[in-house]
Amino acid sequence: MEKSETAMGSKRKHWADVVRGICMTAILYDHTDIYYSDTNVLPYELYVPNALTTFFILSGYLMYKRSGFCLKNKIRSIIKGLLLPYLIFTIAMALPKSLAHGLSFNIADMLINVLSGKASWFVAALFIAEMLFSIAIRLTKGRTLALLAVGTTGLIASMFMPYAGNPPFPWQADNALQAMFYLSIGYAYHKHEETIDGCITSPPLAIGLLSVPFVGIKTWEMYYDVSMTEWYINIDCYPMFLIDTVCGAALLILICKRLPRMRLMEWTGIRSLGFYFLCGGVPLTVSMALQRLGFAYNGCYLTVLPVFLIVYILTAILVWALYKYVPFVFGKWRIKS
Template sequence: MPEFRRGGGNSHRISYLDVAKGALIILLVFAHFRSALNRTDFKNDYFEYVYGWNSIFTCFYMPAFFLISGYCSNFRKDPKTFLKSLLKSLVLPLFALSLVNDTMYALMVTHQDISTTLLKTIKSGGTLWFIQALVIAKVICYSIQKVTDALIIMLIATFVLLIAGVALNQFNLGSNPFYYQHGLVASFFVALGLFLKENQSIYEKALKYCLYSYPLLALINFWRSPNITASLSVSLKTIPLFLILSVCGTLFLIVICKKIKKCSFLEFWGQNSLVVYALHFAPLVYFFKLFYAWIQPISILSFVGALLLLLTTEYMLCYLLMKLFQYKPFKWLLGRY
């Protein structure tokens, strides 16, 4: 989510990748509709029609963020510069936004004691799994590149780590502090993004292939979509399917966004996707409970009305949060100083 820029000292943003991230973060908020529902007592058959098709994009939307991050990363830095960049762009936002997010969740959803909640956040090293996994994945890729510049070796090594991460999770081999198992899986996608950046001919061919192949793959595997979220649903048997869907889905979205080239609305969401990722869920659960208790969606008409009100309010709040984090001192929490 942060640091989606080309390496090598060129700090200009890649517009179509910002567009892709914008589309991804909007889809992420929508996908969490089901997670919000699980935290309420509401039951209605209409809910299935809302999230039933999520597997079309949930199979790739988080791997896409990792791959794009790898594509826009520069690991040819000295250790001091790399560490400074990592602390500023990822570790600082991890702790700062985790504290804000957990405060919001305690106030809006659980109504727990805030001091106790924040103490747990600090002890756990933050509660935003994506950022934790990305930190680990970047450290892994940086360490490998310090040993060898051969990106194919990095791909092979991170693929082995991906298998290890899946196996550790599948067989419950110990706890998963700092989401290191997710980080092992994510390292492959970061490495793949870096590999595609350095091999543009392969990248362009893969984009063309996935433009036509992914829609067919999505239809064939509509109900079978292993994915990586806060709960890793990939098994050793489904790794091939997971990789095919996640990589093809990511490149399918990228090629569509590359054709769009520029879209200021999606670019703004993409450039501020970290804020939305970190802070959208507590308000989503709060609005869900508020609107559905108020409207009582027992008919298709009232259900649609409640759904539209929920999504409109949620996306408007996300937009306001993104605008807020354009100003000091809030943007300092993102390492933008």
């Protein structure tokens, strides 16, 4: 999850880190909004589905290796980079999470929750999606059309899973199948990146053309209150959802590729997994502390912004400490500056 390549070798693609950083910052902001104002004042559909699906696309992008794909190495990397952190963080945070929400704590229930992949839906879904997609890469020998077909099949299957039972499913199977579609898009884009980018002769024109359907669909969703909820999956109109998320991701990537370096977002993107595991606990703790100090949400949405700044700074400090002093919880011994 932490490495990216260029066509010429192992040099980092800074724009990819920026995109991941923006996505994770958006998710952190959403949690701050919810916990501090006790609702989604800024509508969930406005940006959260885009942040989540764009992150999936970037994960698929990073799965393509020009030097060749080794299933054994990739499986090992996924286990170290996703499963190990999932187990460590969800177990370590189970008791504090229960206390913060005023729930009783039971070790047996906690273990069942963790081992069934229900303790952190996003990471569990990404883990299963990457495992399945890695096997698909091996079986299809990385053929683009075959992998896009696999991803589309996963998406279609995820559409019907809510009718098959009550979520959450073990290891977030419905979200994992949906994520495979976005992994396939990211993988295909990386594989044909030079050709696709070469077709964009006028980036401003491309941004304008993508913005028209994106803004139009967002306006429609807000006006008619169209549900685009990712977890549990509750999507009213899949064609709109797909155009929204794919156009949104393409816009963000297109823009970030042409921006000067944004080191703070790069730093956040490189440590995105750490930010995700703390994106619930820190906003909740800060919101509870501010309420007890007499700074509860008063209906003025502008007050959410300084609260988010506090949340981001505290989260960044904790993430920095974790990566510096206990990097093994993220499946690595050290992380470069």
